[in-house]
Amino acid sequence: MTTDAPGRRQVTLRDVAQLAGVSVATASKAINGKAEVSPDTRRRVLDVAERLSFTPNALARAMLDGHTGTVGLLTHDLEGRFSLPILMGAEDAFGAGRSSVLLCDSRGDAIREQHHLSTLLGRRVDGLIVVGSQTDARPPLGSDLPVPVVYTYAPSTDPADASVVPDNVTAGRIAVEHLLATGRRRIAHVSGDLTYAAATDRAAGADAALAEHGVERVGPVRYGSWSEAWGRSCVAALLEQDVDAVVCGSDQIARGVLDALHDRGVRVPDDVAVIGFDNWEPMIAGCRPALTSIDMNFQMMGRRAAERLFASLEDRDPGGVETVTPRVIVRESTGG
Amino acid sequence: MTTDAPGRRQVTLRDVAQLAGVSVATASKAINGKAEVSPDTRRRVLDVAERLSFTPNALARAMLDGHTGTVGLLTHDLEGRFSLPILMGAEDAFGAGRSSVLLCDSRGDAIREQHHLSTLLGRRVDGLIVVGSQTDARPPLGSDLPVPVVYTYAPSTDPADASVVPDNVTAGRIAVEHLLATGRRRIAHVSGDLTYAAATDRAAGADAALAEHGVERVGPVRYGSWSEAWGRSCVAALLEQDVDAVVCGSDQIARGVLDALHDRGVRVPDDVAVIGFDNWEPMIAGCRPALTSIDMNFQMMGRRAAERLFASLEDRDPGGVETVTPRVIVRESTGG
DNA sequence: AAACGTCCCGAAACGGTTTTCGGGACGCTA
DNA sequence: TAGCGTCCCGAAAACCGTTTCGGGACGTTT
Numbered sequence: 034m035t036t037d038a039p040g041r042r043q044v045t046l047r048d049v050a051q052l053a054g055v056s057v058a059t060a061s062k063a064i065n066g067k068a069e070v071s072p073d074t075r076r077r078v079l080d081v082a083e084r085l086s087f088t089p090n091a092l093a094r095a096m097l098d099g100h101t102g103t104v105g106l107l108t109h110d111l112e113g114r115f116s117l118p119i120l121m122g123a124e125d126a127f128g129a130g131r132s133s134v135l136l137c138d139s140r141g142d143a144i145r146e147q148h149h150l151s152t153l154l155g156r157r158v159d160g161l162i163v164v165g166s167q168t169d170a171r172p173p174l175g176s177d178l179p180v181p182v183v184y185t186y187a188p189s190t191d192p193a194d195a196s197v198v199p200d201n202v203t204a205g206r207i208a209v210e211h212l213l214a215t216g217r218r219r220i221a222h223v224s225g226d227l228t229y230a231a232a233t234d235r236a237a238g239a240d241a242a243l244a245e246h247g248v249e250r251v252g253p254v255r256y257g258s259w260s261e262a263w264g265r266s267c268v269a270a271l272l273e274q275d276v277d278a279v280v281c282g283s284d285q286i287a288r289g290v291l292d293a294l295h296d297r298g299v300r301v302p303d304d305v306a307v308i309g310f311d312n313w314e315p316m317i318a319g320c321r322p323a324l325t326s327i328d329m330n331f332q333m334m335g336r337r338a339a340e341r342l343f344a345s346l347e348d349r350d351p352g353g354v355e356t357v358t359p360r361v362i363v364r365e366s367t368g369g
Numbered sequence: 370m371t372t373d374a375p376g377r378r379q380v381t382l383r384d385v386a387q388l389a390g391v392s393v394a395t396a397s398k399a400i401n402g403k404a405e406v407s408p409d410t411r412r413r414v415l416d417v418a419e420r421l422s423f424t425p426n427a428l429a430r431a432m433l434d435g436h437t438g439t440v441g442l443l444t445h446d447l448e449g450r451f452s453l454p455i456l457m458g459a460e461d462a463f464g465a466g467r468s469s470v471l472l473c474d475s476r477g478d479a480i481r482e483q484h485h486l487s488t489l490l491g492r493r494v495d496g497l498i499v500v501g502s503q504t505d506a507r508p509p510l511g512s513d514l515p516v517p518v519v520y521t522y523a524p525s526t527d528p529a530d531a532s533v534v535p536d537n538v539t540a541g542r543i544a545v546e547h548l549l550a551t552g553r554r555r556i557a558h559v560s561g562d563l564t565y566a567a568a569t570d571r572a573a574g575a576d577a578a579l580a581e582h583g584v585e586r587v588g589p590v591r592y593g594s595w596s597e598a599w600g601r602s603c604v605a606a607l608l609e610q611d612v613d614a615v616v617c618g619s620d621q622i623a624r625g626v627l628d629a630l631h632d633r634g635v636r637v638p639d640d641v642a643v644i645g646f647d648n649w650e651p652m653i654a655g656c657r658p659a660l661t662s663i664d665m666n667f668q669m670m671g672r673r674a675a676e677r678l679f680a681s682l683e684d685r686d687p688g689g690v691e692t693v694t695p696r697v698i699v700r701e702s703t704g705g
Numbered sequence: 706a707a708a709c710g711t712c713c714c715g716a717a718a719c720g721g722t723t724t725t726c727g728g729g730a731c732g733c734t735a
Numbered sequence: 736t737a738g739c740g741t742c743c744c745g746a747a748a749a750c751c752g753t754t755t756c757g758g759g760a761c762g763t764t765t
Contacts, residue, residue, distance in 0.1 A: 041513055041514070041515045042515060043490065043493065043515045043732050044515075044722090045721060045722090046721065046722065046723095048719075055744075055745085056744065056745045056746075056748095057721085057722080057723095057745085058722095058723080058724080058725095058744075058745060058746080058747090059743085059745070061722065061723060061724085062723090062724090062744090063723095065723080067724095069742080069743060070743075070744085071706095071742080071743060071744090074743080074744085083757055086487070088487045088488075088490050088491040089491060089721085089722070090491060090493060090720080090722070091488070091491045091492045091493070092428055092431065092432075092437070092492065092720080092721080092722095093720065093721035093722045093723090093750090094721085094722065095751090096428075096690045096720080096721080096722075096751050096752095097721095097722065097723060097724090097749080097750050097752050098638065098723090098750090099545065099750090099751090099752085101428070103471070103492070106472075111456065111457050111460070111585060112453060112454070112457065114651070117448060117453065118448070118473075120447065121447050121448065121474065124447070124472065124473070124474050128473070128485075131470050131488075133473070133488060133489075133492060134462065134471065134472045134473075135439070135469050135470065135471055135472075136442075136456075136470050136471075136472040137460070137464070137469070138457065138460050138468075149464075151422075151424045152424075152427070152469060154379070154424050155424040155425060155426065155427045155698055156427045156428065156439070156469060157379065157426060157427070157428055177377055178377075179378065179379045179380075186503075214664065233746095247624070259652065260654065260655075261655035262655075285651070288655060289655070301519075301759080310510075313650065315621070315652065316651065318596065318597065318621075319596075319597035319598075319624060319625065320719085366439060381751090381753090382752065382753065382754095383752075383753095391713075391714085391716045392713070392715075393714090393752085393753080393754095394713075394714060394715080394716090394753095394754080394755080394756095395712085395713055395714070397754060397755090398713090398754090398755095399751065401754085405711075405712060405713080406712075406713085407711080407712060407713090409710080410713085425752085425753075426751080426752050426753070427752095428751080428752080429719090429751065429752035429753045429754090430752085430753060430754085431720090432718095432719050432720050432721095432751085432753075432754095433718085433719055433720085433751080433752095433753065433754060433755090434719095434754090435719090435720090543760095550747060618720095
């Protein structure tokens with residue numbers, strides 16, 4: 034055979050029409066369910082289309098109705114574990130709505146982001162989703178873009194832009210309320226990097242919940258890093274203050290705390306309850322006992338971002354920041 | 370303002386030409402660096418293009434030269450931690466080569482995969498990369514596709530197809546050779562699910578290396594699950610056999626082993642060395658002591674897959690399975 | 706004055722689909 | 736049999752922005 038391996042040409046509507054013995058016009062109408070085609074002609078065309086596994090050329094369609102059915106997804110750190118579920122949620126929502134996702138990772142580099150932006154615009158995406166790497170607000174992509182943009186995880190600094198973000202304040206609140214509801218009163222807080230809004234927001238929510246119930250936090254909020262090591266290193270100080278519960282700024286910190294408690298023979302949850310944030314499966318899986326954690330519903334964030342982008346395409350989105358509510362996943366570490 | 374937010378039309382070459390006072394043809398040539406344009410005309414055009422932030426319409430270009438500059442990336446489990454680095458590597462390679470990535474996740478569902486396949490073909494991708502979820506071979510996408518396909522992580526069952534896979538046999542070999550080189554002789558092996566080729570391949574490589582050095586494995590290869598719990602549960606039996614090193618089928622298993630050894634007061638690496646596979650940062654980060662691990666070079670796999678796809682586009686790829694060589698990342702757990 | 710460069714423009718081509726519109730075939734009625 | 740309406744189908748235009756091709760205008764050299 035002289036035709037090289039993947040040499041087969043893409044099958045077009047013309048091929049289908051020819052084989053079915055009708056014109057391209059009729060084939061088009063048959064496939065798109067237009068009325069003016071006789072039942073058996075339609076069947077004949079559809080049979081041939083099926084047999085040739087005909088797929089209409091999306092680009093040709095795009096030429097006609099003016100939009101491509103593709104959206105750009107600009108992420109800042111693919112390796113970060115937060116963008117992934119967001120991406121999945123978005124991909125889900127788009128897949129259902131017949132849009133495809135053009136993925137670009139800027140590696141946290143603004144230059145690269147700008148470059149990706151222009152290639153995406155060059156490909157005439159219908160819209161853009163920008164996934165941040167921290168929850169802190171970020172400058173908008175540009176002032177006068179020809180397509181709608183939805184920012185997620187990190188909101189745009191312009192409050193008029195459409196943003197979908199996790200509700201870290203409520204997350205902190207929920208964590209504390211869960212601990213209070215299970216009878217804890219001496220609650221300490223070990224968190225991550227003070228410069229992250231996620232850390233301070235969660236702390237603010239936690240403190241608010243404590244205040245509402247007339248309970249005082251045990252010790253300061255211990256900011257440090259998002260690591261197990263930091264969690265471990267705090268335990269000695271915590272135990273001196275007779276705590277019966279620890280709010281941990283992330284699952285990793287929580288795991289460190291659990292480890293150190295275990296080493297000292299402190300029983301969890303009998304003596305001390307521990308709760309984390311993010312509900313990160315691989316981290317949770319290894320914890321002893323299984324870790325109660327606040328799930329930020331990242332996948333839902335991705336879906337909402339996609340939905341709002343759809344809405345924007347039809348001018349139905351009012352803009353503004355939308356928060357996604359977290360939920361507590363109760364496991365053994367808070368007793369039950 | 371009456372123009373709604375993202376209402377601005379995309380800037381076309383015609384706009385640039387008009388504002389620069391030249392014809393579309395001249396504007397095109399000026400921008401593309403063709404010779405037949407006077408220097409100051411070129412400058413004028415380029416200035417205007419810059420000012421309007423003109424981006425050439427990639428779709429219109431695709432019409433002319435027949436390929437779209439997009440490739441489809443079909444993945445089977447986005448949440449799995451293996452596809453991510455592969456995806457990053459591929460995205461990197463493509464970004465450099467001016468191609469864009471259309472991402473689809475089939476969630477391990479063959480129906481969905483087929484559906485995504487047709488939408489990707491409908492968008493006239495130039496080629497496809499298929500990322501598997503296990504290293505076991507998988508049936509090819511289809512027999513007569515109009516574009517080249519590269520399979521990665523999981524090879525195609527058809528050996529003539531282009532596949533890029535991790536070399537788990539060599540990985541097992543490297544792990545054992547590292548342990549032998551650091552003076553260990555009583556080496557045990559705790560692995561994951563027996564039904565995964567990754568588990569058996571690594572074991573085969575490890576055994577081969579042991580045999581070559583005339584050393585006998587201590588006990589059987591203990592297949593179980595890819596979890597910390599499984600690692601922990603094996604430790605008692607291992608210690609009865611006076612081991613001085615444990616090859617663990619994954620970082621998670623290794624972490625379980627480390628934990629249990631720690632609980633029993635066994636010193637690592639002084640009494641027992643531990644080595645894992647995958648070099649998975651978040652898992653490694655929390656280990657005490659820091660875990661030596663075999664890095665499978667997933668990112669390189671992604672890059673190679675992209676490169677081979679490029680080659681296929683130009684009929685320069687011979688097909689067949691290519692393996693990517695892993696490397697050992699030495700940390701404290703194997704002494705040093 | 707002829708020959709030649711230089712620089713630019715108009716127009717065609719590219720691509721597959723959708724849509725519009727005209728008309729043929731056929732049956733029914735007067 | 737002429738007239739009319741219905742049903743179905745095909746030819747051709749439109750869609751879009753870019754690139755390329757052929758040729759024309761103008762100035763310079765021989």
